[in-house]
Amino acid sequence: xxxxxxxxxxxxxxxxxxxxxxxxxxxxxxxxxxxxxxxxxxxxxxxxxxxxxxxxxxxxxxxxxxxxxxxxxxxxxxxxxxxxxxxxxxxxxxxxxxxxxxxxxxxxxxxxxxxxxxxxxxxxxxxxxxxxxxxxxxxxxxxxxxxxxxxxxxxxxxxxxxxxxxxxxxxxx
Amino acid sequence: xxxxxxxxxxxxxxxxxxxxxxxxxxxxxxxxxxxxxxxxxxxxxxxxxxxxxxxxxxxxxxxxxxxxxxxxxxxxxxxxxxxxxxxxxxxxxxxxxxxxxxxxxxxxxxxxxxxxxxxxxxxxxxxxxxxxxxxxxxxxxxxxxxxxxxxxxxxxxxxxxxxxxxxxxxxxxxxxxxxxxxxxxxxxxxxxxxxxxxxxxxxxxxxxxxxxxxxxxxxxxxxxxxxxxxxxxxxxxxxxxxxxxxxxxxxxxxxxxxxxxxxxxxxxxxxxxxxxxxxxxxxxxxxxxxxxxx
Numbered sequence: 001x002x003x004x005x006x007x008x009x010x011x012x013x014x015x016x017x018x019x020x021x022x023x024x025x026x027x028x029x030x031x032x033x034x035x036x037x038x039x040x041x042x043x044x045x046x047x048x049x050x051x052x053x054x055x056x057x058x059x060x061x062x063x064x065x066x067x068x069x070x071x072x073x074x075x076x077x078x079x080x081x082x083x084x085x086x087x088x089x090x091x092x093x094x095x096x097x098x099x100x101x102x103x104x105x106x107x108x109x110x111x112x113x114x115x116x117x118x119x120x121x122x123x124x125x126x127x128x129x130x131x132x133x134x135x136x137x138x139x140x141x142x143x144x145x146x147x148x149x150x151x152x153x154x155x156x157x158x159x160x161x162x163x164x165x166x167x168x169x170x171x172x173x
Numbered sequence: 174x175x176x177x178x179x180x181x182x183x184x185x186x187x188x189x190x191x192x193x194x195x196x197x198x199x200x201x202x203x204x205x206x207x208x209x210x211x212x213x214x215x216x217x218x219x220x221x222x223x224x225x226x227x228x229x230x231x232x233x234x235x236x237x238x239x240x241x242x243x244x245x246x247x248x249x250x251x252x253x254x255x256x257x258x259x260x261x262x263x264x265x266x267x268x269x270x271x272x273x274x275x276x277x278x279x280x281x282x283x284x285x286x287x288x289x290x291x292x293x294x295x296x297x298x299x300x301x302x303x304x305x306x307x308x309x310x311x312x313x314x315x316x317x318x319x320x321x322x323x324x325x326x327x328x329x330x331x332x333x334x335x336x337x338x339x340x341x342x343x344x345x346x347x348x349x350x351x352x353x354x355x356x357x358x359x360x361x362x363x364x365x366x367x368x369x370x371x372x373x374x375x376x377x378x379x380x381x382x383x384x385x386x387x388x389x390x391x392x393x394x395x396x397x398x399x400x401x402x403x404x405x406x407x408x409x410x411x412x413x414x415x416x417x418x419x420x421x422x423x424x425x426x427x428x429x430x431x432x433x434x435x436x437x438x439x440x441x442x443x444x445x446x447x448x449x450x451x452x453x454x455x456x457x458x459x460x461x462x463x464x465x466x467x
Contacts, residue, residue: 015218018311019225022301023233028440034305069214071302071309073337073353076196080189118304125201126354128306129377139305 002168006047007059013039014063018071033142038111041082042151043158045107048090050097050162060086074125081117085110100159104151111147115140206322212340216315219343222299223313230297230443290451291409294318298442299343308334308348312445315342323407325448331413331436332401333445349382349414350375350439360384360414361402362393369402372414372433381418381432389428393420399433409450 017037027034040063048056064079072078089106096102119135122128130139151158207215296318300311314320316339324336326346334348335358347356352374362368370387384399397417403410413436420431 011221015221015225017303018300019222020229022303023226023229023443027305036304066214066218069211070218070300070311071304071307073200073307073309074197075200076193079196080193083189118306121197122306125197127352129352134377 002165003172005165006043006162010040010043010059010063013043014066032138034139035146036115036139036143038114038143038147039150041085041110041114042107042147044082044086045089045110046103046155046158046162048086049092049103049106050159051166052092053087053090056086056090057083073127074121077118077121081114081121085113085117088113100155103159104148104155107151108144108148112140112144115143207338207340211338215311215340215345216342219299219311219313219340222311223297226297226299233441234443288403288410288450288452291448292451293446293448294320295444295446296320297444301442307353308351308439309337310334310346310348310442310445311343312346312447313343314447315340315344317341319449320344320447321449325401325408325412325450327412327446327448328437328442328444329446330438331415333435333437333439333442335408336447346445348439349435358408359402359405360399362387362391362417363398363400363411364393366391367402368393369404370431372399376432379419379432381434382415384417384431384433385423385428387420387429387431389422389426391429393417393429393431395419399431403450403452407450409448409452412448 017039021037022028025035041060044056044059044063047059060082061079064082067078067082068075089110091106096106119128119130123130294314296312296314298310299313302309312326320336320339322336322339325332326334326336332349334346334351336344337347338345347353349356349358349372354374357371357373360370360372362370368387368391370384373383373385375381376383387393395417399414399417401408401410401412401414415433415435415437417431418434420429422428423430
């Protein structure tokens with residue numbers, strides 16, 4: 001069970017993003033800024049820094065495929081985007097592992113990178129027509145703050161839980 | 174730390190980019206229906222999604238009804254005043270209906286289903302794409318329940334979109350507000366004379382639907398109701414889309430363009446209805462696919 005707990009939690013976040021959050025999403029109830037939940041990516045970056053790049057890449061590709069098939073019209077955009085972002089920020093060295101602030105910063109960096117990548121790809125394919133300044137102020141900044149606040153509130157617990165899982169896994173081996 | 178990009182990694186990256194381009198190209202190809210692995214994934218995740226959505230809809234509905242309670246008294250008064258008109262209208266409607274049937278009977282038209290006729294299947298919204306780039310929702314009915322691609326989807330207030338892809342147990346609906354260039358439906362203004370055009374996505378600035386390619390000489394006014402035309406062959410006629418709030422001639426001055434305020438609320442969806450048109454799309458003797466048989 002403990003082996004699969006990371007996958008199960010990621011899948012839970014993935015489902016919550018598309019179902020429960022979408023029913024209560026502030027921008028659907030008159031809030032003018034768009035807040036995009038990127039909880040799956042945040043947790044994958046935590047895994048990448050605390051456990052290792054390989055495991056995180058597997059999760060990134062797996063959940064990227066899920067995003068592509070279930071929520072988006074183009075296959076491959078999220079799979080590639082998430083894998084590249086997770087690869088770029090997963091430094092599993094003690095400096096990042098010991099420092100919760102740095103871990104949070106790297107996770108948010110990945111969120112910004114993914115937003116820009118998807119915006120670029122969709123603009124290229126004619127699926128998004130938002131001008132850049134609107135994208136930046138109405139979408140990127142609010143999303144950054146939203147995900148940042150969530151991580152500041154929960155990052156400590158996510159880190160503890162992943163370290164516990166990693167420790168238990170090593171004991172099992 | 175090892176060098177960031179060794180030769181091997183560079184090659185892996187290039188291969189990944191090639192795969193990305195191939196996949197994007199594959200999914201951009203016209204009229205692609207969902208492949209078997211996609212259907213499997215959609216259905217199995219859809220099952221989990223509906224388990225999460227159902228209670229969430231319940232909670233949202235509870236808060237909504239508390240909200241409603243505050244306005245219920247005034248609403249009731251307005252409704253009561255409408256009720257008197259309703260009885261008179263009901264009489265007139267049944268009279269007209271009987272008259273219509275008689276006339277159609279004398280023309281022997283009754284057996285063919287009309288372009289207006291449709292049947293409904295209700296479905297629950299189980300998911301919505303979390304990135305706001307695409308306006309897709311997932312519903313919990315699929316091919317097994319008789320849903321087909323391109324069917325119209327509506328709520329009790331009006332049209333909201335069309336079915337984009339179908340799996341066995343779930344399907345994906347593209348809302349009218351989606352930005353995709355191919356998201357276009359044939360519509361008409363319901364007036365003295367029918368005026369035809371296309372609903373083409375939502376405009377970024379105003380948030381209204383764009384009703385384009387209207388004849389330059391056509392007379393349209395603010396407040397006119399826009400409905401589906403049924404000319405596309407898949408939608409029935411007369412599903413309400415919204416009403417015109419503004420119009421202008423388009424950028425080239427060759428056609429007119431209007432902005433339509435949708436009558437359905439795309440943001441707070443819970444239960445939707447999938448519309449199946451009863452009339453065949455083409456008479457069999459003018460269907461080009463049948464020509465070869467003759």
